[in-house]
Amino acid sequence: xxxxxxxxxxxxxxxxxxxxxxxxxxxxxxxxxxxxxxxxxxxxxxxxxxxxxxxxxxxxxxxxxxxxxxxxxxxxxxxxxxxxxxxxxxxxxxxxxxxxxxxxxxxxxxxxxxxxxxxxxxxxxxxxxxxxxxxxxxxxxxxxxxxxxxxxxxxxxxxxxxxxxxxxxxxxxxxxxxxxxxxxxxxxxxxxxxxxxxxxxxxxxxx
Amino acid sequence: xxxxxxxxxxxxxxxxxxxxxxxxxxxxxxxxxxxxxxxxxxxxxxxxxxxxxxxxxxxxxxxxxxxxxxxxxxxxxxxxxxxxxxxxxxxxxxxxxxxxxxxxxxxxxxxxxxxxxxxxxxxxxxxxxxxxxxxxxxxxxxxxxxxxxxxxxxxxxxxxxxxxxxxxxxxxxxxxxxxxxxxxxxxxxxxxxxxxxxxxxxxxxxxxxxxxxxxxxxxxxxxxxxxxxxxxxxxxxxxxxxxxxxxxxxxxxxxxxxxxxxxxxxxxxxxxxxxxxxxxxxxxxxxxxxxxxxxxxxxxxxxxxxxxxxxxxxxxxxxxxxxxxxxxxxxxxxxxxxxxxxxxxxxxxxxxxxxxxxxxxxxxxxxxxxxxxxxxxxxxxxxxxxxxxxxxxxxxxxxxxxxxxxxxxx
Numbered sequence: 001x002x003x004x005x006x007x008x009x010x011x012x013x014x015x016x017x018x019x020x021x022x023x024x025x026x027x028x029x030x031x032x033x034x035x036x037x038x039x040x041x042x043x044x045x046x047x048x049x050x051x052x053x054x055x056x057x058x059x060x061x062x063x064x065x066x067x068x069x070x071x072x073x074x075x076x077x078x079x080x081x082x083x084x085x086x087x088x089x090x091x092x093x094x095x096x097x098x099x100x101x102x103x104x105x106x107x108x109x110x111x112x113x114x115x116x117x118x119x120x121x122x123x124x125x126x127x128x129x130x131x132x133x134x135x136x137x138x139x140x141x142x143x144x145x146x147x148x149x150x151x152x153x154x155x156x157x158x159x160x161x162x163x164x165x166x167x168x169x170x171x172x173x174x175x176x177x178x179x180x181x182x183x184x185x186x187x188x189x190x191x192x193x194x195x196x197x198x199x200x201x202x203x204x205x206x207x
Numbered sequence: 208x209x210x211x212x213x214x215x216x217x218x219x220x221x222x223x224x225x226x227x228x229x230x231x232x233x234x235x236x237x238x239x240x241x242x243x244x245x246x247x248x249x250x251x252x253x254x255x256x257x258x259x260x261x262x263x264x265x266x267x268x269x270x271x272x273x274x275x276x277x278x279x280x281x282x283x284x285x286x287x288x289x290x291x292x293x294x295x296x297x298x299x300x301x302x303x304x305x306x307x308x309x310x311x312x313x314x315x316x317x318x319x320x321x322x323x324x325x326x327x328x329x330x331x332x333x334x335x336x337x338x339x340x341x342x343x344x345x346x347x348x349x350x351x352x353x354x355x356x357x358x359x360x361x362x363x364x365x366x367x368x369x370x371x372x373x374x375x376x377x378x379x380x381x382x383x384x385x386x387x388x389x390x391x392x393x394x395x396x397x398x399x400x401x402x403x404x405x406x407x408x409x410x411x412x413x414x415x416x417x418x419x420x421x422x423x424x425x426x427x428x429x430x431x432x433x434x435x436x437x438x439x440x441x442x443x444x445x446x447x448x449x450x451x452x453x454x455x456x457x458x459x460x461x462x463x464x465x466x467x468x469x470x471x472x473x474x475x476x477x478x479x480x481x482x483x484x485x486x487x488x489x490x491x492x493x494x495x496x497x498x499x500x501x502x503x504x505x506x507x508x509x510x511x512x513x514x515x516x517x518x519x520x521x522x523x524x525x526x527x528x529x530x531x532x533x534x535x536x537x538x539x540x541x542x543x544x545x546x547x548x549x550x551x552x553x554x555x556x557x558x559x560x561x562x563x564x565x566x567x568x569x570x571x572x573x574x575x576x577x578x579x580x581x582x583x584x585x586x587x588x589x590x591x592x593x594x595x596x597x598x599x600x601x602x603x604x605x606x607x608x609x610x611x612x613x614x615x616x617x
Contacts, residue, residue: 023549023550024310024313051437051453053440054564056577058566072551079459083551104439105435105439106439109584109586132616148275148279
């Protein structure tokens with residue numbers, strides 16, 4: 001029996017809700033959200049997956065549940081990976097998942113990043129602040145509806161914003177290499193992010 | 208607040224003053240623009256006298272949204288963005304990214320392609336560690352080493368420029384191959400570099416290894432236990448200095464690393480001194496790998512010739528043959544065609560483990576591309592490590608971590 005099959009039996013016996021997840025490389029499992037922490041703890045303590053490589057989330061856009069959190073674990077003893085995925089609770093705007101900072105303190109920053117970029121709320125996280133964007137930033141940039149160019153917002157520093165009167169502007173996209181919508185042929189798509197209001201010959205409207 | 212005391216006798220005044228001396232904690236901002244933060248890391252430090260009582264790293268000053276950008280372009284178009292992750296070792300990032308996408312495509316590149324990739328990965332490791340050690344030594348006051356290592360790094364960049372056309376932003380790999388084959392005589396020049404490089408490494412090492420000031424500044428500073436290192440997800444020399452022999456080149460070999468003999472240096476105490484020793488030894492091991500590789504350098508194709516929907520053919524053929532012209536056109540406009548599915552690939556980069564998690568719905572553009580960057584994980588232990596150390600040791604700890612903010616903030 002291979003290592004992957006053994007893992008499937010071991011997890012399936014204890015948590016019947018677990019299903020195998022289609023994967024092109026490592027063993028992967030879909031785990032119900034309520035048994036997620038217990039499964040990860042079991043993997044860490046009994047299966048030797050002691051190294052938390054990564055936490056991230058995927059936005060599926062039109063699917064319900066919309067967000068999936070994905071964990072990659074590695075073993076420093078038998079050198080195998082496992083991927084654990086769980087669909088988030090909550091609605092499409094406020095997805096929720098349990099925090100695993102008590103299992104791996106290194107999860108702290110990963111979960112903060114995931115919250116910052118995707119807006120997944122990790123319940124029980126000791127300090128769920130933004131990490132890459134500034135405190136008070138109103139959007140979650142890695143969600144699919146967020147445009148590549150960005151959305152105009154106020155500057156993070158109130159004083160500078162008051163003196164300059166300038167907002168944070170979306171990036172100019174004319175001539176950029178951004179041409180595609182994922183999952184479709186590029187040739188069949190209109191440029192999604194291209195800003196047609198200015199180009200090399202026509203000046204930028206507010207310049 | 209200092210109290211005003213009106214006692215005529217000076218001795219009594221001093222006694223009173225020290226007795227009633229109020230202390231308060233000082234909050235200090237280090238960075239985001241500070242020489243020891245190697246980029247734009249900002250530390251909010253709370254000090255009790257000279258002792259750090261709290262440390263809160265503020266990152267994101269170099270956040271460019273690489274993951275968002277990746278979702279909006281074809282796989283090959285993202286290669287230049289990988290240069291700008293760990294911009295001290297761009298070649299290693301290029302290779303790690305190409306390997307991740309090729310894993311998605313289940314594509315094996317020919318032996319020569321793999322050998323070139325392995326060679327540039329090791330050269331990138333040497334150049335990254337040269338900077339890491341030079342800057343670390345300079346941070347704690349040993350300026351000479353910096354001059355030695357930067358001269359060697361310059362020689363390497365000359366080799367990189369000859370190979371890729373650029374010193375820093377190399378963008379050398381393509382999905383399924385490389386930008387081009389190695390130039391004539393380049394391997395001999397790499398060999399020559401390695402020969403003259405080893406004595407200089409010994410010389411730099413001599414300047415530091417038993418240097419009293421260096422040892423005082425680094426020994427026992429920023430100690431990380433084995434358990435903490437694993438729990439916080441540290442990788443690379445920072446993890447191995449704490450006594451965990453985790454090196455993906457040995458444990459999960461890719462690019463044929465299993466065919467080469469090399470040792471993985473492991474520390475015992477997990478302090479800044481051990482992190483230095485691990486890096487300098489890794490450079491010697493990299494030279495050892497290169498010396499085994501170059502005499503038996505494989506010939507043949509340097510890109511996957513049968514991957515017609517992934518790798519664009521060489522230009523000479525595109526301009527003369529109809530089929531290749533169409534192939535080139537399709538790959539440039541629609542991107543290398545990938546199957547639907549998920550992969551996660553990690554490579555042992557100079558700074559630690561760089562991982563790419565790709566979710567594909569098919570076609571030439573990823574649905575989601577997550578970058579697991581080693582510097583991000585390595586820095587997450589700072590709030591724990593810095594507490595209790597002197598403010599001057601924070602500089603030494605930062606230097607010993609050898610992080611790059613381009614990769615941390617993405």
